[in-house]
Amino acid sequence: MEVKKINFLKSYSSILLLLGGITVGSIFGLVFKEKVEVVKPIGDIFLNLLFTAIIPLIFFTIASSIASLERTEKLGKLFVIMIAVFLSTVLISGIVMIIAVYIFPIHQNVIISKVPLENIQSGSIGDQIAQLLTVNDFFELLSRKSMLALIIFSFLIGFASLQSGEKGSAFRSFLDSGNEVMKQLLNMIMKLAPIGLGAYFAYQVGVFGPQLFGIYAKPLGVYYGACVFYFFVFFSLYAFVAGGKRAFKVFWTNNITPSLTAVGTCSSIATIPANLDAAEKMGIPKHVRNLVIPLGAPLHKDGSSMSSILKITFLFAMFGKDFTSPSTILLALGITVIVSIVEGGIPNGGYIGEVLAITVYGLPMEQALPVAMILGTLVDPIATLLNANGDVISSMLVSRFAEKTKW
Template structure:
């Protein structure tokens, strides 16, 4: 009896989360578009997360950098982080290409007459400037400036590190702020069952019926390949990172981040759950506090796979051959760019679609709506791989940085 109570206490958060999501899904199926009335509950939860995410990212990154003792260790960590992120993005893209080649998309795709977003043209240099920096300090506090905020947080951490004894008080402030923001997010996550339940109800009620239209085959292919990648390749990554114990500790602690990613469709909103999960997976603080916040906007296995399927759908629309080697090389290049520049906002940004359509020379008016529909419908699974991939990548980074015995040493300590 006591064991069952202890088990419920350990997994109570996950159980309540599952109950909320299940209830929301049932409401969505039963009432359809009528569930829009409870959508504000999901919006409130997500807005609370987003308002807390900005200071969390600042404090976690800045305090982590400021607490490092050796700059050589920091430089090595960055190289490993970028190497792991890039490797998994390329592996996921190649796997989706193989899936498309094995199960070609030949069917006609219905071109939906949905309104197009206005696309502002800007020079390449201007776009890079806007991506990496902000015009004023207050603009750093916007989710649209997430990459600029991360760069600014790194610089603050470096400045604190270089300030020596005179900066000790500020470093204490950063560490204290990091702890306060973690506690705030812990409080917000208490409302997750209601918030995520409302979001699931809305997604099932509004988008569910569209899954049975002309997009069924590419969507089915995408979800099948992604599910295979999620189960098989994430298991391989975890096994490489920590052996059998790594496999066990990963799958035992990634449920909450996975459900949060599915419910919010946002890598950024999943950062708190990822940080908590990676801590339970014994990933060192100096690694998880850099890899997780940095991975949210920059590391996107799911987006790389969705980029491939969207390009394949566009080629099928116009009767073009997607399997040409030069086409595939360009597609892989696009996925890498998309992984870097695509934001963590739910269903946000169609940079990858616009880039692909422009490079391949397809008519924007016809190709973009189809790509937008596919992008919207694959977003939950894409976010799952994007966000959950950050956690397993943190384990891989630890394996490379700390050696193959990092997990066994931590568990026996």
């Protein structure tokens, strides 16, 4: 009995410390409210350390994963399955949210709150796509704002080293070695997580907590309820599809740390290390997890899909527009797919999705955008939970369909 107790404490010590830090931080936020802003820099330091290490991690994980593939045909198959899984889960999450807002319709007056707006870049669609997918100088790849460009570059480097044959073997070894070094660095940084996330939770609860009970209470209640339902019911269903009861057990016993990290940081990118570690413990093949999870962080977002539906329906209610026509719903689903691809993986990163929806539906930007931004901030924690955890469950599905993995 004593041995089991010791093993339990050893196995779950990091999770218990993380829960302890988050609990203490939340209590501080409730008690001291806005005064907890003084501890926000502690959370920022932890998050900045994570973000600094994330860029090389993504490069090495993707490049080394592709470089280690035995056949180029395997890469094509893996990509097709991954895209199919990403697209399917994003659409399913959007449909779940549409059903939720039909069951619990949002009808209320909204007070327009003024918040600082980000500068929205203007230009043709082609120019914006070019800026999204590429950069015009190498050093710009080192910014997390150029995440898609970095991923494409990492993919090309991995593929080039794969094609180089024997002459590229030393470089492939370098990529593999760099991947291992970055994993160890992130393990070191994650030891600070109980303090860093505790400070961040204190700030989130103290500053944004009161708004949850204001005019946004009903839409937030619908959103959080739908997300909790989707998280437990659909993620469990996906796990069963990936491998029955064994996969179900493997998923729910290994996703605690990624879940807490996602909620605490409000960043899919910052959750990549925890996701990779969880995927490794789940037994997902290295080349699958090192490809799906880093790619999923900026490209695959179930939570953002659901939040875009919420924002659209909320704005429709605000301006007295009808959300029931099939064309409106199909257009909303199309927007959710685009939002999932173009929104960044950083906290409250970018408002491209909001601007797109407001523009497409012809709503007044100066009135609609502040409301959408406030909603985006308030739903960010649980949206990130679905975004980040969705990458883990997607890697299980891809592993099952591509590699016939059994747990």
